[in-house]
Every structure is written in C-alpha cells, then in structure tokens.
Amino acid sequence: xxxxxxxxxxxxxxxxxxxxxxxxxxxxxxxxxxxxxxxxxxxxxxxxxxxxxxxxxxxxxxxxxxxxxxxxxxxxxxxxxxxxxxxxxxxxxxxxxxxxxxxxxxxxxxxxxxxxxxxxxxxxxxxxxxxxxxxxxxxxxxxxxxxxxxxxxxxxxxxxxxxxxxxxxxxxxxxxxxxxxxxxxxxxxxxxxxxxxxxxxxxxxxxxxxxxxxxxxx
Amino acid sequence: xxxxxxxxxxxxxxxxxxxxxxxxxxxxxxxxxxxxxxxxxxxxxxxxxxxxxxxxxxxxxxxxxxxxxxxxxxxxxxxxxxxxxxxxxxxxxxxxxxxxxxxxxxxxxxxxxxxxxxxxxxxxxxxxxxxxxxxxxxxxxxxxxxxxxxxxxxxxxxxxxxxxxxxxxxxxxxxxxxxxxxxxxxxxxxxxxxxxxxxxxxxxxxxxxxxxxxxxxxxxxxxxxxxxxxxxxxx
Numbered sequence: 001x002x003x004x005x006x007x008x009x010x011x012x013x014x015x016x017x018x019x020x021x022x023x024x025x026x027x028x029x030x031x032x033x034x035x036x037x038x039x040x041x042x043x044x045x046x047x048x049x050x051x052x053x054x055x056x057x058x059x060x061x062x063x064x065x066x067x068x069x070x071x072x073x074x075x076x077x078x079x080x081x082x083x084x085x086x087x088x089x090x091x092x093x094x095x096x097x098x099x100x101x102x103x104x105x106x107x108x109x110x111x112x113x114x115x116x117x118x119x120x121x122x123x124x125x126x127x128x129x130x131x132x133x134x135x136x137x138x139x140x141x142x143x144x145x146x147x148x149x150x151x152x153x154x155x156x157x158x159x160x161x162x163x164x165x166x167x168x169x170x171x172x173x174x175x176x177x178x179x180x181x182x183x184x185x186x187x188x189x190x191x192x193x194x195x196x197x198x199x200x201x202x203x204x205x206x207x208x209x210x211x212x213x214x215x216x217x218x
Numbered sequence: 219x220x221x222x223x224x225x226x227x228x229x230x231x232x233x234x235x236x237x238x239x240x241x242x243x244x245x246x247x248x249x250x251x252x253x254x255x256x257x258x259x260x261x262x263x264x265x266x267x268x269x270x271x272x273x274x275x276x277x278x279x280x281x282x283x284x285x286x287x288x289x290x291x292x293x294x295x296x297x298x299x300x301x302x303x304x305x306x307x308x309x310x311x312x313x314x315x316x317x318x319x320x321x322x323x324x325x326x327x328x329x330x331x332x333x334x335x336x337x338x339x340x341x342x343x344x345x346x347x348x349x350x351x352x353x354x355x356x357x358x359x360x361x362x363x364x365x366x367x368x369x370x371x372x373x374x375x376x377x378x379x380x381x382x383x384x385x386x387x388x389x390x391x392x393x394x395x396x397x398x399x400x401x402x403x404x405x406x407x408x409x410x411x412x413x414x415x416x417x418x419x420x421x422x423x424x425x426x427x428x429x430x431x432x433x434x435x436x437x438x439x440x441x442x443x444x445x446x447x448x449x450x451x452x453x
Contacts, residue, residue, distance in 0.1 A: 082354040088347040101356055
C-alpha cells in the first residue's frame with residue numbers, strides 16, 4: 001500500500017507575514033524529495049502543514065492510499081512523521097525515547113523491544129540504548145530523533161533540516177541513514193539550504209520561492 | 219539552658235517509650251496532612267495543567283489569584299472555613315466543624331494554591347517542542363498533554379514538596395476548625411502549641427523532634443528522586 005500526498009493551493013500567513021501563497025505539489029513517487037530555499041522562505045511551515053501539525057489558512061492537504069482519500073487524521077498521523085530541527089528530547093533514556101511512538105500505538109512490549117533495537121541499529125546507536133538521552137552529543141541526538149521517527153515505520157517521513165546543527169562527520173552519517181531509508185522504500189521529504197547536500201540526496205529537487213514550490217529537474 | 223537540655227532529655231525518653239496517645243497524635247497528623255496533600259495535589263495538578271496548556275478567558279486572573287493565595291494567612295483560612303462550617307454557616311448542615319474533615323478542608327485550601335501555582339511554573343517551563351515532537355510521532359492532544367506533564371515531573375514533585383511543607387507545619391487554621399480535641403482532632407502542631415502554653419515542654423519538644431524528623435525523611439526521599447532529573451537541556 002503506498003501513500004500519496006497531494007497539496008493543493010495552500011496558503012498560510014502569520015500575523016503580518018504571508019508565508020505560503022497558493023502552494024501546490026504532488027508527492028506520489030517513492031524516493032527523496034529535497035525542498036530548498038533561504039531561511040524564512042516557508043519550508044518548515046510547508047512541512048508542518050504536510051505532517052498535519054498545523055492547518056493551512058486556505059487550500060487542502062490530502063493523503064491517498066491506493067487512490068482512496070484518507071479522511072481519518074488520527075490514523076493518517078500514525079502513517080507519517082516529521083522530524084523537527086530541534087527534535088524534542090524526552091528527559092529519559094534513549095530506549096524510552098524511541099518507545100514513545102510505539103507505546104501510543106499500543107504495541108506489545110516484545111514487539112516494541114524488537115522495533116527499538118532495529119531502529120537504533122539502523123542509526124548506529126544500539127550501544128547507547130540505556131544512556132540518558134539528554135547526555136547524547138548533537139549528532140547522536142539527531143540520529144536518535146531519526147531512530148524515534150523510523151521505529152514507527154512511517155510511509156512518509158518529513159525531515160526538517162536534519163543536519164543543520166551537526167558537524168561534518170555526523171552530517172555524512174545522517175546522509176547515509178537517509179539513503180538507507182530510501183533503499184527501504186520510504187518516501188522522504190527533506191528541507192535543506194545546503195545545495196551540495198541536496199545534490200547528493202535528491203531524486204527530485206524542489207525550490208520554495210515567494211511562498212510557492214517550483215520543481216527543478218535533476 | 220539547663221531546662222532546655224533537661225527538656226530534650228525527657229523528650230528523647232518520651233520518643234523511646236512511644237505511648238498510645240503520642241502514637242495516635244502522630245498517626246492522625248500524618249493522616250490529615252496526607253489526605254489534604256493528596257486532594258490539593260490532584261486539584262492543583264489539574265488546575266496547573268489547565269492554566270499552562272489551555273488559552274481561555276480569565277486564565278490570567280486565575281494565575282494571579284493562585285500566585286497571590288500562595289501566601290494565604292492560615293488563621294484567615296481557619297476563620298473562613300469556620301464561618302462556612304459553623305452551625306449558622308452555609309455548610310453548617312454537614313456538621314463538619316471540629317472534625318478531622320474540617321482540618322483536611324482547611325489544609326487543602328492552604329496547600330492547593332501552592333501546588334497549583336508551582337505545577338503551572340513547572341509545566342510552562344517545558345519547551346513546547348516536546349509536545350510538537352509527540353504530535354509528530356502520532357500523539358493525540360491528550361497524549362501530548364500527558365507527555366508534557368511527564369516531562370515536568372521533577373518540577374511537579376517540587377510543588378508537592380512545597381505543599382507538604384505547608385500542611386505539615388500548619389497550626390493556625392486547624393486549631394480554629396479542629397478545636398484541638400484530645401484523641402479526635404489533636405495533631406502534632408496543635409499539641410505542641412497547647413503543651414507549650416501549659417509549660418509542658420518535654421512533650422512539646424518530643425513532638426517537635428518527631429515532626430522535624432518526619433519532614434526531613436520525606437523531603438530527603440523526594441530530593442533523591444528530584445536529583446535524578448537534574449540533567450536539563452533541551453534539544
């Protein structure tokens with residue numbers, strides 16, 4: 001079952017500042033979509049709206065599963081996820097951070113343990129399982145955020161500037177993780193303002209300009 | 219100075235040979251303070267969470283009132299509860315005056331603003347990114363509230379400690395509404411006040427030492443739990 005996202009003519013303004021002005025796009029192929037644009041161009045707002053964290057002022061965000069429109073927001077939110085630039089570390093162990101999304105889905109303990117191990121192994125943090133999450137380095141924290149998002153096995157994953165606050169070494173590790181996620185068949189929509197990174201990762205390259213998305217051929 | 223040392227000596231003897239009356243006073247104190255703390259924690263956490271996470275008309279007024287009532291004078295609360303529960307008062311038909319229930323009501327009123335206000339401070343200090351991260355992982359608004367409260371748990375514990383301090387040390391209000399009836403509403407603090415008036419310093423001192431010890435033990439336990447949450451940076 002594949003999930004398709006169609007954004008139709010969405011607009012969003014914050015007090016005194018229009019951010020998105022009739023933005024449309026269709027995400028229907030698997031792979032990595034990279035959304036570029038200068039700071040403040042509305043990339044993060046666009047992702048937050050796509051991930052259903054906030055609503056647009058006008059326009060529609062619709063998800064289709066095998067061509068059928070999904071109307072249930074709660075069920076839908078459990079098939080997608082967004083990794084925020086500041087991931088929001090819960091003040092507990094790495095293990096318990098990862099279990100959060102699984103617990104609210106009501107999974108059994110044995111299944112949770114298996115999925116957490118798989119996600120931590122995927123990002124190379126299996127040895128940090130019992131560590132207090134707030135003691136991780138910036139790069140490790142970002143990787144834990146990816147593991148937390150991956151553990152729930154989302155069909156579409158939105159990554160908002162996932163390497164903005166990490167060093168070169170961790171940037172490379174995170175890029176490798178993103179490419180591995182693509183190999184697993186996920187749809188990944190990522191924002192960045194690093195052109196070189198966009199070229200390394202993108203299957204499709206998009207630009208945010210004047211509150212609208214423009215596609216650029218690769 | 220000699221009388222103080224002698225007083226302490228006799229007090230320790232009394233503690234060593236805990237009699238039924240002394241034990242009764244200690245247990246009644248713990249029972250009344252415990253129930254009052256439980257009620258004020260439940261109500262305080264609820265109100266503290268509401269004013270922290272919901273935007274509604276009158277929210278600022280509630281926060282201001284909670285902050286102001288943190289320093290409520292106990293005797294004023296005692297008088298207020300007395301007037302409410304006295305035979306001619308609006309709740310007189312309940313016949314609660316001079317009962318442990320009246321003491322619980324008075325202590326709850328005193329501790330509630332402290333717990334609610336400090337819970338509010340603890341919850342609003344949690345980075346909103348925590349709630350957003352939970353939502354991004356599929357949490358419902360209710361689950362988002364729960365994770366925010368969970369993240370504020372060490373601050374909430376501080377609120378409970380402060381509430382505990384208030385109820386354990388209270389004397390003015392419960393003396394007015396409880397009446398200090400032997401074997402029924404006589405608790406540690408009211409006994410200390412009474413025995414001091416009578417010049418019976420040994421019993422007053424013995425109870426003072428016990429009260430301080432209980433307070434120290436509970437606070438030490440809560441402090442140990444709190445230290446576990448000392449790491450506090452937000453990513």
